[in-house]
Amino acid sequence: MAEQNDNGDNPLNIDGNNFNADTYLECIMKHATLKQVMDKEAEIVTQSQFLQSEMQTLVYENYNKFISATETVRKMRSDFKIMQEEMNKLSDNMNKITSFSAQISESLKESGSNVSRLCNTRQLLDKLQFLFLLPSQLNNAILEGRYVDAVHDYTHAQRVLQKYGNQPSFQSIQTECLEIIYGLKKTLRERLLNPETSASELAESVGLLRQLQETDSSLRDIFLNCAENRLDQHLQALKSIIENTDIIEWVEKCNNTLLADLGIIVSCYHEMFQDEDSRNVPEFADKVLFQVFHLFKEVSKRPENVGTEILIRGLDKFFRKLQAMTDIVSSDTISNKAVEVVIQCISNKATIQYQTIQTQFKESLMKVRQSFASKGSESSDLKDILNSLQVYLMQKVQASLLDLMAFLQNNLSFGLKPWCAKAVADSCWKVISETMINLSDMVKKMACLQSSNNNIPFELLLILAKLCLEMQETGVTTLHTHLIKLLEESAPGLVVESKDTNSVMVHLSTAAQSALDSEVVFIGQTAAQMLRVSVLARDWLRAPEPRGPRAVCRRVVETLASADSAASQLFPTSIKPSSDSSRRTIWSRAPSSFSPINRIFSERIEVFSPAGADRAALSNGALKVALKALVECVRLRTFGRHGLQQLQVDVHFLQQRLSCMGNDERLLNALLEDALSSAQLRCVDPQLMEPSIVDIICERG
């Protein structure tokens, strides 16, 4: 690399700039052999010759180019001479044109000033004419009611009149005008105070007066006073027609009169008194609007406006107008209030809905009770009644949900607002939950009443209990999902927080439980009462030999069986244990077995315990109540031998007939055994009959 770089400066490089021929020669002489020197010489000679010839050709070429350039310069010089001559001619002509044009303008100068003078005169004359005609024009305009034109004209002329008012000819015009304008002001003021004038006229009048340089504060007071009077009149009118118009008519009237006027008044006020403190107006508008809201609420509550469609249309118009108003009045309270009105309408609607549902449901319950009373409960199909009640309730609720969805229609001014959707969702849920809570409260109340005076058929309690359970299990969720679906359709994209279905379900299930408990206790007590009276009233000591089960046993069995069959219609039958052992007779036990040891191995029997929601559990519950009463009553009596045997027959009969009810045979047998062994203990001559004979007597009886 260094070598290459050095090449340029190397005095030995023949092509380099610093080539030193002596050094080169010397170097060659030193280093090369003779042969090499000879060769080098030959090479340099040929190269020199080649360079020589090349230089010659270059000189020739450049010489040719020089000659042609010289020729071209010579030619140009002759052309420029012609151009010079032409230019001289042109400048002469131009001089001539200038002198001509100066002559022409000189001659036209006089007529031009004449024309402009004429124009000025003309304008002045026009103005004068306008001034002279002003009084009559003003009069005409006022007569025709074109107050705006009149005031416009006057304000135009006013300045001139003030300026030249000293001159006698103008003076008369000015006084005339002033008189007219004074009259105009008077009429305008009169118009302000006249209750007949519309709000727009009112605003116009005030505007004109203002242009006529009336003082603002008095004007504003007058304006507001008048406006208030007018609005009050509208309010009165609206109030008076509440009674005999429907909501749409009312809202239209309200929109066209009161709200329209209010809009005009407020906007005019802003225009005219803009610069001043304008807090005055929204306050005033708020006051009026609150009264309007109040009236609207009254209207919306009138019975003929209950229909959803009509209510919604009315509400829509009202809200639309109000929204338009808020742009003008720009008051937050008003827009909030408008929203509130809509929400309140929705929730009112919901309240009406669930109240109607409740009363209608009560009515249908009444019908069911009447049909029980007239037809007798045996012939009625409880499942049918349950279904009809359930379907009725569900349909009613769904219908009212659908009804409420009408508030979310797209074409309504408030239909797509999120707050409206939320209000509708809340109200719908309120309808569902209130209906369910009402239902459970009603059922609970009936269950309570049941225990004090028993005019409520137990079948109805069963039906209601089942209804509550069905609602709890499926109804509530069905309605909830239905609601969500409806909301999704009507207001897509709305996020509704899921509702608390649990508390409603708890209500329902406690209601169902109390109805079931009440039914069980009622049936059990009915049977227990029969047994108690029959055991206590009979003389067991001197009873005759048993001929068959006593009649009361049949009645007890019938009572329990009818309840069982009613329950079987509504509540699923659980699988019964095999009935092989049901024929087992229970008197084989000796009275000595009535000892604490036996009881240790048997579970405690809870008599008044919550009833389960299936047929067997219900029957078990009633059986327990009835048979425990039998045991206790038997212990209060003293039995003779035949008395004991009679009881033996009764117990056997009960065991036979009752073993098909309920599913807890152990319980049944334990209680019946208890009754029989208690009777044995209370017997002065405890001798039981042969089981076969008991069988025969039972068959015969």
Next chain:
Amino acid sequence: MDEGNSIIYGLEHQTRALSPQYGESDAIRFLIGTQSLKPQTNQVHVVELEEDTGALHTKVFKHDIGEIWHLRCSPHDVATLVTTHNAYDPNTSQCTMGVSIFKLPTVEVIPKELDDLSAIQGRNPENMEHLKTITPEKPDEEIRCAEWHPTDRNRLGVVYEGSVAVHDVSTGAVAAVAAPDGRARLKLTTGKWNPHQGHTQFAVLQDMHIKCFDTRMDCTKPSWSIDNAHKQLARDLDFNPNRQFHLASAGDDAALNIWDYRNGREPIFSRTDHSHWVWTVRYNTYHEQLLLTGSSDARALLTAAATICQDEDNTSPPQVLEDGVLQSYEQHEDSVYCCEWSASEPWTFASLSYDARLVLSRVPRHFKYKILL
């Protein structure tokens, strides 16, 4: 005997009669009467709890006059008791009831010497001194119970199935008869002297109603009554020992109701904690907010009714117990027909079930301290 550790005493025959020894102020003593239709088998057991050791001592007396349906110790004399009994006569094949007054030869139960000990362990029934027997006018009329007059040692109130009679103890003569309206023919269940109002009123239970008669003369109209006190038959009542217008009642609707009988439409306190008929209810003599109930669901319940024991003038200490069941005693396996507080010790009580099991229990200590401190 700590809480939860009840003492159980078993008898041979069914039992329905229990009474604390009212005249005794030192020893915890209860009397039990057995109920057996077998002749010559009935007994009266005197049970004493030795408080320090927790040992149970008993003495047995013969009661050959019949099975005992009801037993009440005299509040005037420690050794005297009255039994309501029933006996079957095979010859007429008829039952006759009666009320008999007995005197125990000795009230001492705990043996002083070793000789006595062996005698008692042999449980040889001793004899009681029979003082008087009152029989109903009609031989087959049933007697419900007999109650000593609270102050007059010569008076005995006897509840028959259709009327209440006040008998003179020494002669057996009837001093006054109160018979409720015969219209409904509803039988009486039981009855009790009103400890207030000058000890002249006797309250009885008739079906679902509570009626109270003035015993100074024969009458048919009650001086006051609580109609439909229970939804089913009313089984027992007890007067509040301190508040003169309060009484508790229990019945077949499994409810315990407390009434102010000046306004008997609604109970001032009501609980339904038992799961079957409630056969007995007792106020604690010293602490009126403690109530004891026994039921045929084989339970005895200790219930607090503290809210209604608050005085209106707020002079009484603030309520310390929550209303409701304090403790359920489940040592019984058959219906509990009787339960009684001890007459001498405010925290001990006995409950008796039909299967002849006497259970002596205590109010749990923390409740006791709550009331005392």
